[in-house]
Amino acid sequence: MTNDVHEVFAVRYAHHDRQSPENFLFGDPHDILQPLAYFVWAIVGPHGTFVVDTGFDAAMARKRGRVIVKPIADGLKSIGIQADAVQDIIVTHLHYDHCGNHDVFPQARYHLQDTEIAYSTGRYMCHPVIRIPFEVDDVVAMVRKVFAGRVVFHDGTEQIAPGITVHKIGGHSKGLQSIRVKTRRGHVVLASDATHLYAHINEGRVCPVTYNVGDVLEGYTTIKKLADSLDHIIPGHDPQVLERYPAAAPGLENLVVRLDVDPKK
Numbered sequence: 001m002t003n004d005v006h007e008v009f010a011v012r013y014a015h016h017d018r019q020s021p022e023n024f025l026f027g028d029p030h031d032i033l034q035p036l037a038y039f040v041w042a043i044v045g046p047h048g049t050f051v052v053d054t055g056f057d058a059a060m061a062r063k064r065g066r067v068i069v070k071p072i073a074d075g076l077k078s079i080g081i082q083a084d085a086v087q088d089i090i091v092t093h094l095h096y097d098h099c100g101n102h103d104v105f106p107q108a109r110y111h112l113q114d115t116e117i118a119y120s121t122g123r124y125m126c127h128p129v130i131r132i133p134f135e136v137d138d139v140v141a142m143v144r145k146v147f148a149g150r151v152v153f154h155d156g157t158e159q160i161a162p163g164i165t166v167h168k169i170g171g172h173s174k175g176l177q178s179i180r181v182k183t184r185r186g187h188v189v190l191a192s193d194a195t196h197l198y199a200h201i202n203e204g205r206v207c208p209v210t211y212n213v214g215d216v217l218e219g220y221t222t223i224k225k226l227a228d229s230l231d232h233i234i235p236g237h238d239p240q241v242l243e244r245y246p247a248a249a250p251g252l253e254n255l256v257v258r259l260d261v262d263p264k265k
Ligand SMILES: [Zn+2]
Pocket: 093, 095, 133, 172, 173, 193
């Protein structure tokens, strides 16, 4: 059966230079430049196109001091995906860098974990420290989509389509979900912020933006079980992804890479 095998792409849309101590709970003794890349992902297969996360726009980039390298609609268009025709978005969590661009996908329904909407609209948002990675306009936009009948809720592990499942990981954000996709090279896990960088999961270290440290660490174990190998785990913000995987087409180097083919040796 091949009707559950998908192509998977990482589409880079923004960049942020920062020093390594900012990326780790308890800091980093090396204090080196360790930038973050910002991605959305696309899963393309026999059941249609599934876009994972919706990034942020130019106004949010200015507000947060990030640099847009290519607006998400343009990045998706470069691999033949028309944003206004996309039917399904999987939202990994409601941090500002994963759920902006509210009107770019007018036809889409949004797949979200129950826990994430409860977390982002509930008591924990009374605390300024917890609110830092959230934007009220993003959360309100998602609530409006709930009332418009455009949100599909999931609780834990569920199948989105044959070969595509979502898995609640929590930890970094209380209702964070990762996505497991069957590809021709085996099962790839789009971890999103379940591991920001390869260093987090490979070294058992934790991003400072965290709801629950224990769940982050347990999440690493879960992701490793879901993926066919460590090479099948795709971190949410690591620029190395752009070097390890081939460009989706000539001219897309450092912008869009294929994740359903083996990494370069
Ligand atoms: Zn996040």
